[in-house]
Amino acid sequence: MDREYALFINQADKLHYLTDEYRRVYFGDEFCERLLPSPQELTRMMAQVRDAGRAFTLVTPYVTEAGLAQAGALLALLPAGTEVVFNDWGVFRMLRSGYPGLVPVMGRLLTKIKRGPRIMNFLDRLPEAALAHYRTTNLDVPRYQRFLEDNAIGRAELDNPLQGLDLSGVSKKLRLSLYIPFAYVTTTRFCLTANADKPEKKGFIGVFPCQRECRTYTFYLDNAAMTTLLIRRGNTIFFRNTAIPETIRTSHLDRVVVSPEIPH
Numbered sequence: 001m002d003r004e005y006a007l008f009i010n011q012a013d014k015l016h017y018l019t020d021e022y023r024r025v026y027f028g029d030e031f032c033e034r035l036l037p038s039p040q041e042l043t044r045m046m047a048q049v050r051d052a053g054r055a056f057t058l059v060t061p062y063v064t065e066a067g068l069a070q071a072g073a074l075l076a077l078l079p080a081g082t083e084v085v086f087n088d089w090g091v092f093r094m095l096r097s098g099y100p101g102l103v104p105v106m107g108r109l110l111t112k113i114k115r116g117p118r119i120m121n122f123l124d125r126l127p128e129a130a131l132a133h134y135r136t137t138n139l140d141v142p143r144y145q146r147f148l149e150d151n152a153i154g155r156a157e158l159d160n161p162l163q164g165l166d167l168s169g170v171s172k173k174l175r176l177s178l179y180i181p182f183a184y185v186t187t188t189r190f191c192l193t194a195n196a197d198k199p200e201k202k203g204f205i206g207v208f209p210c211q212r213e214c215r216t217y218t219f220y221l222d223n224a225a226m227t228t229l230l231i232r233r234g235n236t237i238f239f240r241n242t243a244i245p246e247t248i249r250t251s252h253l254d255r256v257v258v259s260p261e262i263p264h
Contacts, residue, residue, distance in 0.1 A: 006057065008179070008259045010035060011215075012045055017260045018052060025049045026257055028059030030087050030107060031187045031236045031264050033067030034210060036060065042074050057083040060091050062109060064189075068094065075099050085157060086110075096151065106148065108157040108179055112138040113165075115185050117239055120162050120227040132166055139176075140169035148174060157257070159183040160241045162228065167251040177255040181242045182231070182262055191235035193217055214264065233264045 006024035007017055018025065027045050029035035037045065042058070049056045058078060060071050071091050075084065080101030086092045087107035095104050114134045123131065138144050139156055148156070155175040158165065160183050167176065194210035195201035196217060201208075214234025221230035221237070231238045244256075 002254070004255045006177070006255060006257045008059070008257050008263050009261075010059075010263060012037075012041055012048075014261065015045070015048060018054070022054065022258070024055040024057060024255075025052075026057045026059050026085070028061075028085070029264060030059055030061050030085070030109060031184070032191070032214075032234060033061055033063045033070055035212065035214075035234075035264070036067070036070055036074065039073055039077055042077055046077075055083075057085060057105070059085040059107070060087060062088040062187075063091060072098070075102065078102055083155075092151075092153075103155075104151075104153050105177075106153050106156040108159050108184070109187070111156055111158055113159065113161055114163065115159065115161055115183065117162055117185070117226050117228045117230070121225070123163055131163070135161075135164050135166035136169060137165075139167075139171075139174065145171045145174065155255075158253070160243075160245070162239075162241055165245045165247055167247060167253065170252070172252050174252075175255070176251070176253040177257050178244075178248060178253055179257045179259065179263075180244070181240050182238045182259050183241050185230065185237040185239060187236040189235060192232070193219075193234050218262065231262060233262045236264055238262060238264075 004023050005021050006026050007022040008026040010029050046056055058074060063071055068090055072094055083103045083105050084095055085105045085107045086095060087109035092104055095102055119134060157177045160178055160180050189207050193214045194208055196213050219232040221232055228239045
């Protein structure tokens with residue numbers, strides 16, 4: 001199978017990572033509406049990607065009502081045929097009703113699978129049926145497959161969990177993308193990094209305006225219960241997994257999305 005490689009960046013100055021192996025650029029953010037590009041940044045990035053002869057995909061996060069309006073302003077700038085990764089069903093509804101010429105791609109936040117690294121502590125003791133279950137996703141469910149097909153969603157994005165993936169039950173009509181090397185564990189609107197460098201804000205806990213401190217600070221979390229180092233970036237926890245599942249060599253996974261830096 002001819003497998004496409006895509007570069008995933010969230011800031012314009014990261015385009016220097018674009019090399020000959022990448023035929024597509026993903027641009028945007030999956031986890032925070034405050035990190036979406038401005039309309040001006042998006043327009044410039046699309047022009048640069050077009051001039052480089054690559055395809056373009058806009059990535060959007062889960063959103064509030066304010067974020068939905070912000071995402072809508074970006075969708076209005078996209079030419080017909082552009083892919084949009086959505087991680088919020090409200091964004092998809094807006095895509096389908098207001099921008100039918102764009103191509104919806106279901107983001108990895110909406111692909112459900114066991115993500116926590118602690119599973120590796122007991123994986124070797126699980127019955128074969130349980131192990132198989134933990135390697136599958138909601139994309140295996142026939143009713144869910146029909147829903148995606150009925151709504152013209154022809155591609156879904158996948159994380160790279162430590163326990164591996166079993167894609168044998170996924171419809172061959174659905175194209176798949178695998179994200180490497182950073183897999184996410186969990187995310188929330190509550191961001192501990194916001195105002196982290198302001199002593200006067202100590203003790204203030206909540207969802208507050210920020211200065212995008214997450215693009216300055218990264219925290220590494222080491223715990224004996226975990227089998228790998230956790231990485232906190234802003235409101236999201238990741239781990240790094242560079243191993244490519246053997247199963248994808250025989251699956252219909254036709255795209256690998258590479259983040260040279262933490263995608264947030």
